[in-house]
Structures are given as C-alpha cells and as structure tokens.
Amino acid sequence: MQYILPLWPAYPELFLLAMICVILVVDLFVSDDNRIVTYALSQAALAGCIAITFVTRGVEPTYTFSRMFVDDQMADVLKLLVYLGVMAIFVYSRAYIAARGMFRGEFFVLALTATLGMMIMISANHLLTLYLGLELLTLSLYALVALQRDSAVATEAAMKYFVLGALASGMLLYGMSMLYGATGTLEITQLSEVIFDGRSRAPVLIFALVFIVAGLGFKLGAVPFHMWVPDVYHGAPTAVTLFIGSAPKLAAFAFIIRLLVQGLGAEQLLAEWQQMLVLMAVLSLAIGNVTAIAQTNLKRMLAYSTISHMGFLLLGILSGDLGGYGSGMFYVMVYMLMNLGAFGMIMVLSRSGFEAENLDDFKGLNQRSPWCAFLMLLLMFSMAGVPPTVGFYAKLSVLQAVINAGYVWLAVVAVLFSLIGAFYYLRLVKLMYFDAPLDTAPISPGWDVRVLMSVNGLAMLVFGIAPGGLMALCLYSIQVSLSS
Amino acid sequence: MASIGLLSLAIWIPIASGVLVLFFNAERHAPAARMVALAGALIGFAVTWPLYLNFDAAASGFQFVELKPWIESFNVNYHLGIDGISLLLILLNSLTTVLVVIAGWEVIHTRVAQYLAAFLFLSGFMNGVFCALDALLFYVFFEATLIPMFIIIGIWGGPNRVYAAMKFFLYTLAGSLLSLVALIYLYNVSQQSFSLLDYYQLPLPFHAQVLIFLAFMMAFAVKVPMWPVHTWLPDAHVEAPTGGSVVLAAVMLKLGGYGFIRLSLPILPEASQALAGFVIALSLIAVVYIGLVALVQSDMKKLIAYSSISHMGFVTLGIFIFNAHGLEGAIIQMISHGFVSGALFLCVGVLYDRLHTRQIADYGGVVNTMPVFSALFMLFAMANAGLPGTSGFVGEVLVIMGAVKASFWYAALAATTLIFGAAYTLWMYKRVIFGAVANAQVAALKDINLREFLVLGLLAAAVLVMGIYPDPFAAVLHTSVNDLLTHVAQGKLRSP
Numbered sequence: 001m002q003y004i005l006p007l008w009p010a011y012p013e014l015f016l017l018a019m020i021c022v023i024l025v026v027d028l029f030v031s032d033d034n035r036i037v038t039y040a041l042s043q044a045a046l047a048g049c050i051a052i053t054f055v056t057r058g059v060e061p062t063y064t065f066s067r068m069f070v071d072d073q074m075a076d077v078l079k080l081l082v083y084l085g086v087m088a089i090f091v092y093s094r095a096y097i098a099a100r101g102m103f104r105g106e107f108f109v110l111a112l113t114a115t116l117g118m119m120i121m122i123s124a125n126h127l128l129t130l131y132l133g134l135e136l137l138t139l140s141l142y143a144l145v146a147l148q149r150d151s152a153v154a155t156e157a158a159m160k161y162f163v164l165g166a167l168a169s170g171m172l173l174y175g176m177s178m179l180y181g182a183t184g185t186l187e188i189t190q191l192s193e194v195i196f197d198g199r200s201r202a203p204v205l206i207f208a209l210v211f212i213v214a215g216l217g218f219k220l221g222a223v224p225f226h227m228w229v230p231d232v233y234h235g236a237p238t239a240v241t242l243f244i245g246s247a248p249k250l251a252a253f254a255f256i257i258r259l260l261v262q263g264l265g266a267e268q269l270l271a272e273w274q275q276m277l278v279l280m281a282v283l284s285l286a287i288g289n290v291t292a293i294a295q296t297n298l299k300r301m302l303a304y305s306t307i308s309h310m311g312f313l314l315l316g317i318l319s320g321d322l323g324g325y326g327s328g329m330f331y332v333m334v335y336m337l338m339n340l341g342a343f344g345m346i347m348v349l350s351r352s353g354f355e356a357e358n359l360d361d362f363k364g365l366n367q368r369s370p371w372c373a374f375l376m377l378l379l380m381f382s383m384a385g386v387p388p389t390v391g392f393y394a395k396l397s398v399l400q401a402v403i404n405a406g407y408v409w410l411a412v413v414a415v416l417f418s419l420i421g422a423f424y425y426l427r428l429v430k431l432m433y434f435d436a437p438l439d440t441a442p443i444s445p446g447w448d449v450r451v452l453m454s455v456n457g458l459a460m461l462v463f464g465i466a467p468g469g470l471m472a473l474c475l476y477s478i479q480v481s482l483s484s
Numbered sequence: 485m486a487s488i489g490l491l492s493l494a495i496w497i498p499i500a501s502g503v504l505v506l507f508f509n510a511e512r513h514a515p516a517a518r519m520v521a522l523a524g525a526l527i528g529f530a531v532t533w534p535l536y537l538n539f540d541a542a543a544s545g546f547q548f549v550e551l552k553p554w555i556e557s558f559n560v561n562y563h564l565g566i567d568g569i570s571l572l573l574i575l576l577n578s579l580t581t582v583l584v585v586i587a588g589w590e591v592i593h594t595r596v597a598q599y600l601a602a603f604l605f606l607s608g609f610m611n612g613v614f615c616a617l618d619a620l621l622f623y624v625f626f627e628a629t630l631i632p633m634f635i636i637i638g639i640w641g642g643p644n645r646v647y648a649a650m651k652f653f654l655y656t657l658a659g660s661l662l663s664l665v666a667l668i669y670l671y672n673v674s675q676q677s678f679s680l681l682d683y684y685q686l687p688l689p690f691h692a693q694v695l696i697f698l699a700f701m702m703a704f705a706v707k708v709p710m711w712p713v714h715t716w717l718p719d720a721h722v723e724a725p726t727g728g729s730v731v732l733a734a735v736m737l738k739l740g741g742y743g744f745i746r747l748s749l750p751i752l753p754e755a756s757q758a759l760a761g762f763v764i765a766l767s768l769i770a771v772v773y774i775g776l777v778a779l780v781q782s783d784m785k786k787l788i789a790y791s792s793i794s795h796m797g798f799v800t801l802g803i804f805i806f807n808a809h810g811l812e813g814a815i816i817q818m819i820s821h822g823f824v825s826g827a828l829f830l831c832v833g834v835l836y837d838r839l840h841t842r843q844i845a846d847y848g849g850v851v852n853t854m855p856v857f858s859a860l861f862m863l864f865a866m867a868n869a870g871l872p873g874t875s876g877f878v879g880e881v882l883v884i885m886g887a888v889k890a891s892f893w894y895a896a897l898a899a900t901t902l903i904f905g906a907a908y909t910l911w912m913y914k915r916v917i918f919g920a921v922a923n924a925q926v927a928a929l930k931d932i933n934l935r936e937f938l939v940l941g942l943l944a945a946a947v948l949v950m951g952i953y954p955d956p957f958a959a960v961l962h963t964s965v966n967d968l969l970t971h972v973a974q975g976k977l978r979s980p
Contacts, residue, residue, distance in 0.1 A: 366595075366598075366639075370509055370598070381631060386627055386628075386630065386631065386657070387623065387624040387625075387627045387628050388624055388628050392624070392627070393555075396558075396620075396664070396668070397558070399664070399665065399668050400558070400668045400671065400672070403665065403668045403669055403672055404672050408665070408669065411665045411668065412662070412665055415661040415662065415664060415665055416661070418661065419654065419657055419658050419661055422653070422654065422657055423650075423654060426634070426650060426653055426654075427650075429634075430638060430646055430649070430650065433635060433638055433639055434638040434639060434645065434646050434649070466554075466555075467555055468553075468554065468555040468556050468557060468558075468560075471555060471557045471558065472556060472557040475557050
C-alpha cells in the first residue's frame with residue numbers, strides 16, 4: 001500500500017477522471033435542449049481541478065505510485081494553464097459547435113479525457129506513465145478531429161493524423177524500449193542517474209535518442225516531421241483545431257522537459273540532442289515561415305505559423321540551461337495565449353453555415369467591428385514579436401538563452417526568419433485595416449465570448465507592458481523542479 | 485523633488501490621451517475626438533517646457549532621471565533621463581504633435597478618432613525613445629513606433645498605400661531585429677545588464693565592437709535613412725497622409741540619428757572611429773547623389789522626400805567627423821530639418837487638399853491666388869536651400885566647418901548641397917508658385933485659412949528664430965556634445 005501513497009499529488013487527475021465518468025452518465029439523461037448542463041458540468045470539473053491543484057501545490061517535488069508520478073512546481077503551473085486554456089476553448093467553441101451539430105456530450109468528454117492525458121504527461125516520472133498520458137491525449141484528439149463524421153475533409157484529416165500519430169508513437173516506444181535495454185530502468189530520475197554514472201553504453205543510447213527525438217518531433221509538429229500539421233489544422237472543425245493547437249503544446253513542452261532534460265540531460269547526451277534540435281529548429285523556422293506566406297486559408301497559415309513557433313520553442317530548449325528551459329516555458333505559454341485568441345477570433349467571425357477561415361474573410365474588419373480588429377491586431381503583432389506585445393518578450397527571452405549558450409548565429413537565423421514571419425502577420429493586419437469589407441454580416445458574439453476575447457487580446461498588451469511576473473514564475477518553477 | 489516624473493508625463497500623457505480619443509470612435513463624435521486630441525497634444529507639449537526651463541546646461545550626465553525596476557528576472561529597468569540632445573528632440577516631437585493634430589482638423593474625415601489616436605501614440609513612443617536609458621526600453625519604444633505609422637500610412641494614405649506601408653514596416657523591422665541580437669549579446673557580456681550607462685563603460689574587444697556596430701547601423705541607417713537603404717522613404721512619404729509625412733520627416737527620421745549618437749558612438753567608440761570613413765562615404769553619396777535625384781522629381785512630395793534624405797546625409801556626416809562643430813551642427817540640422825521639412829510637407833498638403841494633385845506640372849502661378857501662402861512657402865523653401873538667416877543655414881554651416889577640419893574634400897563635397905539644395909527647391913518653387921496661372925483650378929484657389937496660417941506661421945517663427953538667434957538651442961548642447969566627444973576620443977581599449 002505504501003507504494004501508491006501519498007495519493008494527494010494525483011488528486012486533480014483522480015477528480016477529473018471521476019467527473020468524466022459522471023458527465024458521461026449524466027449526458028445520457030440530458031435532452032438536446034438542455035445540453036448546456038453537460039457544458040456547465042465540464043466547466044465545473046475544470047474549475048474543481050484548478051481549486052485542487054491550487055490547494056495541493058507544493059514547492060518540493062512529491063513522488064507517488066512507486067515514483068511513477070510526480071507533482072512539482074512546473075507541473076502545477078503547467079496544469080493550471082491547461083485548465084484555463086481548456087476552459088477558454090469551451091467558451092469560444094460553444095456557439096460554434098452548437099451551430100454545427102457537435103454540441104453533444106462526446107465533444108466535452110473527449111476534450112476532458114484529452115485534458116486528463118495532458119495532466120498525466122505533465123506529471124509523469126516514468127516512461128510508461130509518459131506514454132500512457134500521451135496516448136490518452138492523442139487517441140482523444142483523433143476522435144475529436146473526426147467528430148464531424150459527414151465532413152470528408154475532417155475524416156481525411158483524422159485519418160492522416162491517426163496514421164502519422166501512430167507511427168510517431170511507435171518510434172517513441174521503440175526508443176523507450178532501447179533505453180530500457182541500455183539502462184535497465186524506466187523511471188526518469190533513475191534513468192538520468194544511470195546515464196550520468198556512465199553505467200550504460202553510449203551507442204545504444206544515441207540510437208534510442210534518435211527515435212525519441214523523431215517521435216517528439218512528430219508530436220510537436222517540427223520540421224521534418226510536420227506534414228500532418230497543416231492538413232489536420234485545416235481539416236478539423238475550428239473548435240478542435242483550437243484545441244489541438246493550444247493546450248497540448250504545454251503538455252508537449254512538459255514531455256520534452258521530462259524526457260530529454262530530466263531523463264537524458266546528462267552531459268554526453270545533451271550535446272547529441274542539442275545538435276538534433278538545432279537542425280529541427282532551423283528547418284521549422286525556415287519552412288514554417290516561408291510556407292505560411294503562400295497560404296490563403298487562415299487555418300493553414302496559422303498551422304505553418306505554429307510550426308515556426310515550435311522552432312522557437314526548440315531554440316529555447318536546446319540552449320541547455322535552466323534559463324533556456326524557463327524561456328521555453330514562457331514561450332509556450334505565450335504561444336498558447338496567442339493561439340487561443342487567433343482561433344477564437346475565427347470562430348467569432350464564423351456563423352451557422354459559414355466558416356470565416358479564409359484570409360479574405362477578415363477584410364475590412366476594422367469597419368465591421370473596430371474592437372475585434374484591434375484585438376486581432378494585438379494578437380498578430382504579438383505573434384510577429386513586435387513590442388510592446390508579449391510575443392516580443394517571449395522571443396527575447398528565447399534569443400537571450402540562445403545567445404547565452406553561444407549560438408549567436410542561431411539567433412541571427414531566428415530573427416531573420418521571424419522577419420519573414422512578420423510579413424504574413426502584417427498581411428492580415430493589412431486586410432483588416434486597409435481593405436474594404438466583403439461581408440457585412442453583423443458580428444455578435446455572446447457576452448461570455450466577448451469578455452473572454454477582450455481579456456485574451458488585452459493580455460497581449462498587459463503582459464507586454466508588465467511581463468516580469470509571468471517570466472519570473474516560469475524561471476522559478478523550472479528552477480525548483482529541475483535543480484533537485 | 486518636483487521634477488520627478490516629468491519625463492514619464494511627456495511619454496504617457498500623449499498615450500493616455502490617445503486611449504481617451506479612441507472612446508470617441510463613432511463618426512458623429514469626430515468633433516469631440518478632435519478637441520480631446522488637441523487638448524492631449526497641448527498638455528503633452530506643456531509638460532515638456534519645464535524640462536527646458538529647469539534643464540541645467542552646464543551639468544554633464546543625464547537629468548530628470550527616473551529609475552524603477554521593470555522586468556526583474558531580466559534586470560530591465562524603467563530608466564529615463566535626458567541630456568541636451570534628447571531635450572531638443574523631445575521639444576520638437578511634442579511641438580510637431582500639436583501641429584499635426586491641427587493640420588488634420590478639416591482634412592481627415594474617415595475614422596478621425598483612430599487617426600488622431602495613432603499620432604498621439606506615436607508621439608508618446610518617440611518621446612520614450614528619446615528618454616530611455618535602458619537598452620531594452622529603448623528598443624521597445626523604437627519598435628513600437630512602427631505600429632501606429634504602419635496604420636497611418638495604410639489607412640489614410642494615397643492609392644499605393646498598402647505597398648508603402650508594408651515596405652516601411654518590413655524595412656525598418658529588418659534593421660532593428662539585428663540590433664536586438666546585438667543588444668542581447670551586450671546583455672550577456674555585461675553580466676546581465678540592459679543599462680546604457682553600463683554599456684558606456686563596458687570594455688569590448690575590437691572585433692565585437694565592429695559586429696555590434698554593423699548590427700546597430702542596420703537599424704539606424706534604415707531609419708535615417710542612409711543611401712542605399714533609403715528606398716522605403718520616398719514611397720512612404722508619397723503615400724502617407726500629410727500628417728504622416730510631417731511626423732515621419734520631422735521626428736521619426738531623427739530616431740536614426742539619435743540612435744547613432746546615443747548607442748553607437750559611446751558604446752562602440754573604436755568601431756565608430758574605424759568605420760567612420762565608411763559612414764562618411766555613404767553620407768556624402770546621399771548628399772550629392774540624392775541631391776541630384778531630387779532635381780528630376782516631378783512629384784512635390786517625392787522631391788521633398790529626396791531632399792530629406794540628402795539633408796539627413798548631412799546629419800550622419802556631422803556625427804561621424806568627431807568634432808564639436810560637426811556634432812552640434814548635426815543635431816541643429818536635425819531640429820531645423822524637423823521644422824523645415826515638416827513645414828514643406830504641410831505646404832504641399834495645403835495645395836493637395838485644394839487640387840488633389842502633387843504633380844509640379846499641374847501648378848503654376850499660385851502666387852496670384854494665394855499670396856500669403858506663397859510668402860510662407862518661400863521662407864521654407866529658402867530654409868531648405870540653407871539661406872543665411874534661416875535655421876537651415878546654421879546646421880549646414882556648422883557641419884561644413886567641422887568637415888573642413890576633418891578633410892577638405894569632405895567639406896567640398898558636402899558644400900555642393902548648397903548648390904543642389906537651392907537648385908531643386910527653388911526650381912520647384914518657381915514652377916509651382918510663379919509664372920502665369922496654369923489652369924482654371926489654380927485660378928479658383930483660395931488662400932490659406934486661419935488654421936493653416938497658424939500652423940505654418942508657428943513653424944515660420946521657429947525657423948527664423950533658430951536662424952537668427954540659435955543660441956538657446958546650441959546652449960543646451962555644448963556640455964552633452966563635449967562629454968560625448970571626450971568619451972569617444974578616450975575609447976575603451978586603452979584601459980586594461
């Protein structure tokens with residue numbers, strides 16, 4: 001019994017699991033007119049998770065389930081953001097999925113199981129836990145993408161996502177099995193000790209590392225493993241795209257930290273995966289930014305922009321020190337905020353039977369709704385990394401880490417590609433502000449969306465003027481979680 | 485101390501009033517938006533006066549310093565302070581904002597509140613650049629100016645405005661991103677500091693200085709703009725609305741020259757001296773070649789834009805000959821060019837509002853119908869040509885005097901501007917203003933109204949005062965300029 005105790009570090013996961021079961025059952029008895037009950041229960045479940053995570057937070061890492069599961073500062077911060085992100089996704093999506101016949105229990109249950117998967121990934125201290133969390137997340141996502149089952153594009157996207165995702169999982173598992181063979185352990189903290197002591201043979205480890213990095217690349221959507229990203233982003237219903245593009249990136253970040261940094265961060269391996277990440281980062285920045293220019297569909301454009309943002313995230317991680325990981329964490333948080341806002345805006349402009357997903361649908365937004373246009377302007381400038389928006393500080397902290405690690409050339413490459421990136425973000429601003437509207441339908445989101453959108457957009461500016469707190473939080477939680 | 489916060493006020497009053505103006509976004513509230521914007525601009529101008537009056541011209545170092553922690557995990561501070569150089573530019577900027585708000589009074593009819601707010605934001609950001617003593621703060625303000633200007637050109641500009649706005653934004657962003665890398669490098673080698681004052685004392689090896697200098701130069705040369713990265717300016721000027729052109733020419737271009745003075749010279753003294761020849765060569769090309777280009781323009785705004793580039797060549801020349809005459813001349817030239825080019829763009833705006841064309845060929849004999857306007861335009865044209873008694877003369881003659889000390893040939897080439905400048909300006913003036921009345925539209929022109937007279941008259945007074953009695957301007961500069969030159973001459977490498 002002592003092996004699974006204490007139980008409290010896993011309370012949020014257990015609570016969410018219980019709530020998912022409750023929602024699944026309650027939803028059976030709710031008529032379509034009262035589906036709002038399911039929605040409210042889902043939001044309540046997440047709010048409960050926030051409360052529990054907040055109460056059970058601790059500075060020192062606490063292990064449980066035979067050290068398969070850990071609750072540390074980084075996990076708490078990332079989980080809180082995941083909850084908030086998913087809550088925001090539900091708010092943004094409600095009207096959109098209602099208009100498309102997806103406002104059903106399945107959407108919420110699948111989204112919550114995906115959330116549970118992310119939480120497990122974030123708290124994993126064991127390769128199996130890590131893998132289970134990842135599979136729980138991705139299997140739910142495959143189903144979510146295919147939720148609109150009569151849509152050919154969505155089904156195609158789901159198929160593509162599933163096949164490539166399964167391949168990536170296979171690679172990851174293969175890499176993990178080699179790690180087990182080389183070190184005799186699956187537990188992450190032990191793994192690093194064994195490697196650090198030099199008790200393990202290097203060639204197998206590097207072989208394992210290649211597979212693991214490739215698997216991670218798939219999951220992140222970094223070049224050259226990015227092929228699924230544009231199609232899935234484009235094909236999935238926007239609400240699901242919003243989901244895929246936001247909160248899971250936080251979990252992916254935790255995945256990289258747990259596996260590469262905590263597990264394989266020993267010096268002789270660090271240099272190896274650094275090189276791989278350099279290549280992936282540069283290619284992601286290049287291909288993501290250049291290809292985005294050619295897109296006319298906003299969802300595809302944002303997909304390529306995501307690829308380039310992942311390149312930036314990798315830059316932060318490959319610098320290989322605590323400051324770098326902290327900057328990566330800050331970057332991924334900011335990225336999630338920006339992505340929520342941008343896809344949220346697509347859903348605000350969409351209405352029954354009409355998807356505002358082409359760039360042209362944003363033409364003249366400033367005349368239709370100056371406030372929406374202004375918020376989108378902030379989001380775009382933030383993505384481009386122009387001060388005084390928060391995106392600038394995210395890029396700044398990553399660049400600082402990269403230069404500190406001695407990769408000045410990499411920083412120059414990164415800024416040059418973000419210059420190219422600025423072009424397509426600016427083009428959207430141009431469409432909103434300089435062109436005449438093609439579409440004059442009124443934009444009337446509900447009050448909840450309106451408030452959330454405003455908070456989301458203004459956060460770009462608020463954190464841009466005072467980024468210190470959030471930055472310090474990231475650095476601090478990385479420090480206390482990794483230095484032990 | 486009563487002086488605490490004056491600089492913050494100079495930055496945040498325009499920005500706050502910009503936010504306020506945005507609340508009057510509806511078309512029917514346009515008159516209210518104008519009044520609020522004017523009030524904001526006037527208060528913003530008023531708070532800069534105590535800066536001038538309480539400024540201690542004899543003291544070296546920075547005055548009115550404000551220092552508060554901003555981003556603690558990065559050791560970034562909200563660190564403000566001014567010397568004589570920034571003082572004059574802040575005054576110029578705040579004055580220009582008032583004029584621009586008045587100049588757009590009856591001319592802008594669409595989205596008035598957004599137009600005015602953009603200018604107020606811009607004014608606040610530029611004051612921020614001139615006050616910042618923290619490198620990151622400097623960079624943030626420097627970049628933030630792009631957003632309102634992009635919007636101004638793109639929404640209220642001419643037919644080709646989108647192209648011009650994009651070009652403007654990407655050109656300037658390209659320059660400044662490299663300087664960001666340089667700043668982060670400095671941050672790392674200076675034990676995690678973003679303070680400019682720390683950078684001034686930071687010993688840097690020569691090769692690092694050269695690389696950083698080139699990175700900074702990318703940012704500032706685009707902004708100045710220097711030949712050959714000047715090509716965005718004519719497009720931006722031609723397409724921008726009158727107010728946009730005025731702010732662009734009068735203040736925004738000065739960010740480049742100011743950057744050289746505040747960052748490049750004191751942080752990188754050896755590299756600045758080693759590469760001075762290169763910068764001077766580019767400056768002289770700008771003065772001579774761009775002067776010739778201006779001669780053949782058929783569009784008035786384009787002509788003034790090229791004349792701006794040529795005049796800014798003087799500024800960079802003055803900065804990089806490293807003597808007191810040159811540097812002071814360069815700063816005076818920046819201020820004077822702010823008045824003169826601003827006024828010239830306003831004059832073109834006055835004509836454009838009436839006839840909706842900027843082609844020189846569409847005008848002729850304007851003096852017959854607009855005598856008052858022609859007289860004022862005459863003064864500004866003369867100032868642009870560098871006539872003694874106008875502000876244009878003071879800066880040019882100081883820079884030429886400085887250049888003679890450095891090399892006779894610099895001075896000889898620079899002095900050609902007195903010929904070319906007179907040629908293109910006066911030839912344009914002659915074709916537009918004198919001669920027989922060209923067509924029926926010109927014959928129907930009405931002379932300037934009180935509002936236009938007020939704006940142009942104010943600038944005319946500034947041009948004359950600065951030309952006849954430049955001492956109040958020069959007096960605040962001496963100490964700052966001498967300190968800077970001593971610092972550059974000392975260098976950083978000699979000390980171990």
